[in-house]
Amino acid sequence: MSGHMNLTLKVWRQKSDKENGKLVTYPVQNISPDMSFLEMFDVLNEQLITKGEQPIAFDHDCREGICGMCSMYINGRPHGPKRGVTTCQLHMRSFKDGDTIVVEPWRAAAFPVIKDLTVNRSAFDRVIAKGGFISVNVGNAQDANNIPIPKPDADAAFQAAACIGCGACVATCKNSSAMLFVSAKISQLALLPQGRVEATARVKNMVAQMDEEGFGNCTNTGACEVECPKGISLENIARMNREFFVANIKS
């Protein structure tokens, strides 16, 4: 069919976190521009299985850009060349016939490789467990419209809450900083009246856990905002810093 492409893939293969990995070259033929990037990997894996080789392990689930599980570092950029999309939503029409594409896992000390392109992002869960919530047990809630929330605040909280926890911000940051991820949750809750009650403890505990996990600091290069598939703004980091500063003065 016209428009189909032949490509060369260089894919990171690594058996486990205990062994060294390396880039392995795989040619793929007859790739439709309508395929998603992960569907191209399906094709490649099908070929590997048929040949009796080990398929490439990669994380993916919803394949519609919302679960945050897919995580490929494509030609030096998390989720590939297009802005505002996850790997699963990247389509092959973004590439040209004859291209060589290098695919690596997220690289950060806090995200150890499990196998091939799969990494362990449970550090994010541990950060959330330290304060990414409002402490309200079921059964305590008042009528939802008893707390009017100005639309601009509600919208800003929603923008911050759109984070899918994929970790692209960490993967792209030269310091492997998780500030964009952590600040998005802190901002969402800091912007809402319900979340103010615990704001001080939240920012201190979450930042402490973030450091504990081995994420780096922020040096304001802004790569995280550029690579974030959900457009989470750097303003969140500024807000987190303010919250953190105020929390430390208070205590």
Next chain:
Amino acid sequence: MSKLDSKIPEGALEQKWEKYKSSIPLVNPANKRSLEVIVVGSGLAGASAASSLAEMGYKVKVFCFQDSPRRAHSIAAQGGINAAKNYQNDGDSTYRLFYDTIKGGDYRSREANVYRLASVSTNIIDQCVASGVPLAREYGGMLSNRSFGGTQVQRTFYAAGQTGQQLLLGAYSALLRQVGLGTVEMCARHEMLDVVNIDGKCRGIIARDLISGKLERHFGHAVLLCSGGYGNVFYLSTNAMGSNVTAAWKAHKRGAFFGNPCFTQIHPTCIPVSGDHQSKLTLMSESLRNDGRIWVPKKHGDTRKANEIIEEERDYYLERRYPAFGNLVPRDVASRAAKERCDAGFGVGTSKMAVYLDFKAAIERYGHTQAVKLGVQNPSATELKEFGKQVVEEKYGNLFAMYEQITGENPYELPMRIYPAVHYTMGGLWVDYNLMTTVPGLYALGEANFSDHGANRLGASALMQGLADGYFVIPYTIGAYLSKEISVKAISTDHEAFVAAEKNAQEIIDKLFAIKGTKSVDYFHKRLGKIMWDKCGMARSEKGLKEAIADIRALRDEFWKDVRVPGTANDFNPELEKAGRVADFIELGELMCIDALNRTESCGGHFREESQTEEGEALRKDDEFAYVAAWENNGDHTYELHKEELKFEAIKIAQRSYK
């Protein structure tokens, strides 16, 4: 006597739940600390149940196959969540939500369950807002609503096109808070491979650590399956790639009856299949039918582009056939109508298996109101369009972007092309009013159970049901069982039942590796999907279903002779995970066809070609089929039907009409 006891409380419909809730035995706090509950799945039902039970003081363990509980597929729900708040003052009430849901389900659900669902719906919104879920708001600071299919009020709460994401992250936060407090042990990247029954009660599970490949035994006084639906039996569906039936199916093989397996929902507005490489389908939210108009050309086999077809030559077939509900008819009706037009040769796009969803009229309409709002006098056509686009973008921006990303077409300029796709499964494990399966101590919540949606689920009701089950039902009803278990000490996982169940799980894994066949797991999954879609999809017939059963049996034999599972068991091995899941899907597919064959009526998503009205609408047979079909697994792929009669006391059962 029937083996099925639905345990519906006595009394008037409106009071059943309130009265029953106050009479369920309680477990005192000291005893709760020594009672252990296992939750399988971390979606809306699982996360909300786990956090609520932990808040109450139970010891909870949660399992999910993804790398984090935040990935569960509830996250992908787009449109919204229903609640009978009547914030819009448009005549909504608990009764109306109840009535719409029963009618939408084509009178194949339990009145008592649905009424309870409707009555706790308002608490869900309160709870979510209190826990920081940023639902959409108006300028006055109040919550905003929109309409969904099958209703004439605005009761759907939403967060742009990411409602599921926001609700799931809310439940995930509640869950992680309990993890931080040490009351929940979270086991991510674990897959449940069996349930363990001891002396007729469910006492735990066998799970595989997906990283190390090790099988583990876990004890629980009760086990909650919150493992979602089984739409991936069709291979192509809007489900996540990992969504599977394995937990529910293993439970079924250990004694839990499977309710109405043939009731599957084909969602009308999905992005059409683009080629053989397709791995999954993407939904375009039903909320788009608030503003989008669905049409095909009036001319048979019209090959012109959409923009070249003038207004008079377009057939807005839903508005034509169903003037009262128009584009907002329920999903089953909209899907069948699209199939009818395409089968008759009026489809659009290169495949001709698509219809248009057009926002031109909405963009014009919003353009005018926006111009008035902004005080722009005599706006030009370009300005109007721009204003209109801005409003549409605010409402549906992420969906439009997603559509463009997948198809390469701009839906602000060209109508979307859509076609029905498998989306949700109303069937699932049979449960009683307490959400307990036919195995004591084993519960099923959310999409994994069969209970509330009958033969067709209304839009924005899945999120409602998942959270209702987890936040507001199970925390009470589990007391009816656990209050009698307080003297049961934790059973050692060295018990012979655990040893035997683990051995069984290991044997299945060994068997899969031993085949060393020639075909990949996906090869079999695709073939199963095609059989199911062609013969147990939007239209079903006796002939087709009989063929499907024979085809699936042959496929099962071939799978167990020729599948190739690469790698080893003691490793992170996604192909092995898939193989186990597809093996279970193949067995389930057969049962779905058996159930569909048995039900010779049409109802909701189940359309038997032999049972339709002269106008081609679904024809129910209430005298013969007003029952839940609950199937018992008798081993060796044999199934025994048990019937739970559905009694309608509050609602007069009637043929559905949306005209």
